[in-house]
Amino acid sequence: MNTTQRRRPELAGFLRGRRARVTPADVGMPPGLRRRTPGLRREEVAQLSGVGVTWYTWLEQGRPINASPQVLDAVARTLRLDQTEREHLYHLAEVPYESEPELPAQTVSAEIQGIIDALDPRPAAVYNSRYDILAANPPYRDLFFVSQTLDIGVPNVLWTLFTVPEPGCPVVFRDSELPLMVATLRSAYGRHVGEPAWEDYIRGLSAASPRFAKLWAGGDVLPPGPRVKTFRHEAVGELRMTSVSLSVDGMPECRIVAYTPDDEKARKGLAVLRERRERLWPPSLPAATASLGSQSPMSPTTWGT
Template structure:
């Protein structure tokens, strides 16, 4: 099967799902929910198609075709209007976008500043391997004992959480726990920039970039380079306070309900077994 065949098959499967989803969401919204009188002889549970179209500011024919799963194009603005009329929750709105094959952007999310107890339990269970929770800005939201033994993370200020980038760029090169500093720090800055695109103009992000650039000319130089890479598994070597080196495989795991946050686990690198 060619790529084109797969794409066509996927679209053909999504359209009936889209139709069924819209019908089910329409059926649960009553006229009273949207400030309309119930009227007489209402046989349709929930809203009628023409009512959804009117409330969403779209043509009745267009909405009917959308709900019938016909191959028509929909813009994000129109889907947002339909989602508001049908009172869709955020996960339902994202599902609508996926079924309509329209790129979904949830918009900027405020950086998380705390974690749930069960996430801390996962970190503690990973001990004696270092593990921590980072948000997109490299704020360190939680750690386990092994991580705290490996890293000393001072706060930028009394009312802030520790930040890994702030620590690594403001320490002297000799005190930096990352062994290959000249190789690893550019990667971290390029990863930061990959997240920054969703937060351009937000005061917390702009203040962080400006403050760290003033505190570290090296960070300012790397930031000005404009490099962008996505996060991914890596091998990193750290230096313990005792001077012993620890070579680790770094893996990031997303956390349900915490957008742009991840558990980062550092496990000893295993040599490839002999064939």
């Protein structure tokens, strides 16, 4: 049995189930007499959706008929489908689904912050699709804080990497790393072409960095993925770290990026940075510790890469 043959029975059952839960009163219709179904009748769904009774009957029977996005939207409104159910209807009817564009998230929940804090001693942060840094744990701040970014005023990875002078940049091999990151950014940009926030972001960074403008004009695309990167820190030297991206339910186009030491030198380097932090913010100083832990997700001390 092919995919279409499997989906049609699922589509039929899904529509029947959703129709049964919508009462005539829900859509402003009188209940009528001798109603054998707990919800709407097929002809009522067809009437309210502006489609033929025969066509809707065939759709609900799972027959191989074509459905347009406009018609599916009308049926979805009649059946009071939420966004997840509407997307499911599209998939079962084998019609391409385009979700409404969403602005990149700018905050994280306490639960997500707790998760990345629990990854200590591994550096971890939450990025949205524009590489805005929404949250970070203390090891991330230990490794990636760049003092020059205080003057930039933009809590964003790419702004840091493209505008901070080479000696102060935490990424060692910028010539190989930056093209990959720009290609990842462009793969996300395809879902947001024309949106003012995205266009302003691209235009502003292009003006701030000719190197970014040149890479952006190249048009390469690449999805996020695990990579080994080399970073530098004035206190411990170069550290090889493997980055892994994890998606976050309920936060579209956001990901947790965690860094794992790639060798013993990197592991020891992170331990040294942790010891430095604990000397600066010992447990005996609760006020200082609380202040560090309660930084705004967009605070400059969460900047990095």
